[in-house]
Amino acid sequence: MKRWLSLAAVVSLLVAASSPRAVARPFEDPRAEQNEALDGDAAYATAPRDPACHVSVLASSGGPMPRDPHTLVVRWTGYTNYELVYNGQILLLDAFFDRGHIYPSLGFHADDVKKVDAILIGHGHFDHMADAAAIAARTGAPVVGAPVTAEKLATQPIDPKQVHVVTGKGGETLQFGSFRVEPILGRHGEPPPTLVDAFSVALKRTAKAPTEDELAEQAGIHQRGSSDRRVIADGTIAYLITLDTGFRILFRDSGGRVTDYEKAAMERSGPVDLGLIAVAASYLNTLNAEQALEHMRTYRPDVYMPGHHDAARNDLWRATEPLFQALKDENPGIVTVSKTYREPTCFNTEVNISRRK
Ligand SMILES: [Zn+2]
Numbered sequence: 001m002k003r004w005l006s007l008a009a010v011v012s013l014l015v016a017a018s019s020p021r022a023v024a025r026p027f028e029d030p031r032a033e034q035n036e037a038l039d040g041d042a043a044y045a046t047a048p049r050d051p052a053c054h055v056s057v058l059a060s061s062g063g064p065m066p067r068d069p070h071t072l073v074v075r076w077t078g079y080t081n082y083e084l085v086y087n088g089q090i091l092l093l094d095a096f097f098d099r100g101h102i103y104p105s106l107g108f109h110a111d112d113v114k115k116v117d118a119i120l121i122g123h124g125h126f127d128h129m130a131d132a133a134a135i136a137a138r139t140g141a142p143v144v145g146a147p148v149t150a151e152k153l154a155t156q157p158i159d160p161k162q163v164h165v166v167t168g169k170g171g172e173t174l175q176f177g178s179f180r181v182e183p184i185l186g187r188h189g190e191p192p193p194t195l196v197d198a199f200s201v202a203l204k205r206t207a208k209a210p211t212e213d214e215l216a217e218q219a220g221i222h223q224r225g226s227s228d229r230r231v232i233a234d235g236t237i238a239y240l241i242t243l244d245t246g247f248r249i250l251f252r253d254s255g256g257r258v259t260d261y262e263k264a265a266m267e268r269s270g271p272v273d274l275g276l277i278a279v280a281a282s283y284l285n286t287l288n289a290e291q292a293l294e295h296m297r298t299y300r301p302d303v304y305m306p307g308h309h310d311a312a313r314n315d316l317w318r319a320t321e322p323l324f325q326a327l328k329d330e331n332p333g334i335v336t337v338s339k340t341y342r343e344p345t346c347f348n349t350e351v352n353i354s355r356r357k
Pocket residue numbers: 123125188254
């Protein structure tokens with residue numbers, strides 16, 4: 001028995017010495033199961049645990065910054081809000097945080113956001129831009145958006161010099177520190193009106209009606225966004241974001257059809273490492289999955305992180321698992337990630353598609 005124990009001890013020592021898994025690693029990259037190159041990066045595999053990848057506090061509201069300059073931290077904060085933290089800088093994608101009492105709490109308020117280097121607005125509906133002006137005014141961050149988004153910002157207390165208007169039709173590449181940003185004209189989602197009408201009636205009949213106070217609160221929030229029809233065809237911008245390591249991110253904040261501008265841009269850039277992509281609003285999983293498949297085929301992400309799937313009290317959360325299943329049925333190698341508000345997901349961007357070519 002004694003001899004057996006000592007043999008086991010020797011084996012465990014040998015395993016510890018030869019396996020990078022046995023030592024600390026800064027975080028678990030979601031691609032690790034699919035991509036052996038991550039284990040081959042000794043610097044990543046042996047670094048100590050990184051608090052920035054383990055706490056649910058936004059870096060923009062005082063949470064830790066990642067230790068390694070090549071670690072990207074992504075946090076989803078409801079709808080298609082994401083925080084990207086990389087190489088000492090913070091990018092906000094969309095800004096809709098003070099959503100009102102009919103929404104689940106995000107665990108922070110727009111006022112808590114103190115440090116931002118740039119804000120990219122996908123489109124100008126209130127549920128994508130309502131807090132952009134206030135945060136930009138306080139932090140000095142530039143805000144990027146379509147002409148119709150900029151028109152709305154012009155009515156709000158923000159220095160016009162901070163607003164960068166883009167059409168997404170090419171030749172508008174912006175650089176924010178280590179983030180290179182290419183705006184691409186997308187198209188807003190257009191869920192079938194018959195479905196929207198039917199579900200609206202059903203929800204009205206079955207969900208708790210908002211109070212007078214809640215209605216007034218929502219009216220105030222809605223005013224901080226645009227309801228202009230131009231948002232659909234001319235005001236929805238997808239952003240291709242490339243880090244200095246070559247790691248590529250595609251942000252698409254509405255579940256609409258892919259445009260020729262997007263097809264051309266993706267043809268030029270090749271597949272992306274990470275897709276931050278809105279789930280369509282068509283209520284039925286079959287329709288939402290169809291739209292997710294078109295997005296996957298166009299952007300070809302290694303990792304798919306959905307957005308716009310949470311909802312106010314009187315609407316339905318959009319299911320992500322049926323989409324993940326549809327994506328994996330066609331592309332078994334795709335990695336799908338969906339976390340709760342503010343939970344970090346970290347990537348070792350030294351490993352990316354552009355380096356695998
Ligand atoms: Zn919208």
